[in-house]
Amino acid sequence: MDDASSGRAESPMILQPLWDHLKTHKEVLLSPYLPTLYAFVTHVLLCSPFLLLDALGCLCARVGSCRMSGRPGPGLLQKWLASFRRVILAYVLAVLPVTAALQCLRSPAFPEVAPSGLQLFAEVSACLLLFDMLFFIWHYIMHRVPWLYRNVHRAHHQNRSPFAMAAQDASPAELLSLLLLALLSARLLGCHPLSELLFHLLNSWLAVEDHCGYDLPWGLHQLLPGMGGAPHHQAHHIAQKGNYAPYFTHWDRLFGTRIL
Numbered sequence: 674m675d676d677a678s679s680g681r682a683e684s685p686m687i688l689q690p691l692w693d694h695l696k697t698h699k700e701v702l703l704s705p706y707l708p709t710l711y712a713f714v715t716h717v718l719l720c721s722p723f724l725l726l727d728a729l730g731c732l733c734a735r736v737g738s739c740r741m742s743g744r745p746g747p748g749l750l751q752k753w754l755a756s757f758r759r760v761i762l763a764y765v766l767a768v769l770p771v772t773a774a775l776q777c778l779r780s781p782a783f784p785e786v787a788p789s790g791l792q793l794f795a796e797v798s799a800c801l802l803l804f805d806m807l808f809f810i811w812h813y814i815m816h817r818v819p820w821l822y823r824n825v826h827r828a829h830h831q832n833r834s835p836f837a838m839a840a841q842d843a844s845p846a847e848l849l850s851l852l853l854l855a856l857l858s859a860r861l862l863g864c865h866p867l868s869e870l871l872f873h874l875l876n877s878w879l880a881v882e883d884h885c886g887y888d889l890p891w892g893l894h895q896l897l898p899g900m901g902g903a904p905h906h907q908a909h910h911i912a913q914k915g916n917y918a919p920y921f922t923h924w925d926r927l928f929g930t931r932i933l
């Protein structure tokens with residue numbers, strides 16, 4: 674079969690070699706541990722520059738003053754460590770067993786052709802918008818139902834001035850629910866596996882950016898209208914209500930729950 678008849682001629686060269694390479698490691702893509710490892714490792718790696726920034730902020734007043742809640746003290750680094758321990762515990766207790774079981778049950782497709790750049794962009798954007806809506810609904814419900822707030826969501830609100838690691842510092846049930854919502858978003862939209870991998874990476878990055886405590890000039894909310902970024906989510910942590918959507922602001926505007 675030549676390239677044209679197999680559909681490869683329509684696929685941009687830039688993504689096809691990457692997808693061909695990934696497909697040679699199907700045992701990794703099918704591993705029951707992949708969802709947990711990918712979520713945990715990307716989270717820790719994306720957090721690490723902010724750990725450095727917070728540590729520098731403790732030593733240098735100029736760097737520390739960039740933090741929205743004021744210059745960090747050594748207590749913040751202890752919070753980082755405690756938060757890291759809780760995140761590991763939540764992964765071990767809930768995320769790993771459930772996502773491993775789900776991964777064993779699914780039979781993923783490995784399309785021959787990589788997505789085009791346009792398809793990748795459209796699928797990732799659609800995933801982010803769908804996840805944002807599902808998270809908004811779930812987050813709003815967790816604040817409105819006292820039992821859910823007490824037993825599922827309150828743990829995430831122990832950090833009134835969030836820091837990057839706090840993005841996943843939640844009860845095991847909440848952390849699991851958020852990862853399942855992300856997996857569901859990609860599954861409902863029938864995304865290409867490459868789009869799904871990029872979506873989970875971006876999702877992790879946006880969650881870290883929301884909690885980092887810095888209103889960065891290169892933050893996505895500074896570049897794209899309609900995104901809330903760290904100021905939007907920090908206001909939620911301070912007020913303990915409002916701004917329920919994680920990334921975009923349209924749902925909070927529409928339902929009158931926007932604060933800031």
Ligand SMILES: [Zn+2]
Binds near residue numbers: 835840906910
């Ligand atoms: Zn938060």
Ligand SMILES: [Zn+2]
Binds near residue numbers: 812816826913
């Ligand atoms: Zn909340």
